[in-house]
Amino acid sequence: MTAEQSESAGDLHKSSAHLLENLLDPRTSRSEEANHTPFNRAFDVDIPLFEWYNQSEQRLRLHQFMTAMQGMDELQKDDGITTALNAREYVL
Numbered sequence: 001m002t003a004e005q006s007e008s009a010g011d012l013h014k015s016s017a018h019l020l021e022n023l024l025d026p027r028t029s030r031s032e033e034a035n036h037t038p039f040n041r042a043f044d045v046d047i048p049l050f051e052w053y054n055q056s057e058q059r060l061r062l063h064q065f066m067t068a069m070q071g072m073d074e075l076q077k078d079d080g081i082t083t084a085l086n087a088r089e090y091v092l
Contacts, residue, residue, distance in 0.1 A: 010061075010064075011039070011043075011061065011065075014042045014043070015037070015038045015039040015041075015042045015043075016038065017038075017042065018038040018039075018041040018042045019038045021038075021041060022036075022037065022038045022041055028041070034048035034049070035047055035048050037049065039052075053065060
């Protein structure tokens, strides 16, 4: 499993499962606070996501997240998708 898949399958999916609950809660639905997110609800933490990632016990998650972001950066370059997926060899 790639870092991006691991990140997506773990933290993001768990957080997205709490999206509706977060939107329906008057305390968090219109909040601009960085600790009023579906992530906070999913992981039962009261600190912003990146503060949580910077905790020593979350180093693996931070590494996975950073690797996934670097991969997305590579895909967004002009020919990133064709290069990353070797799509040129499949084009007639």
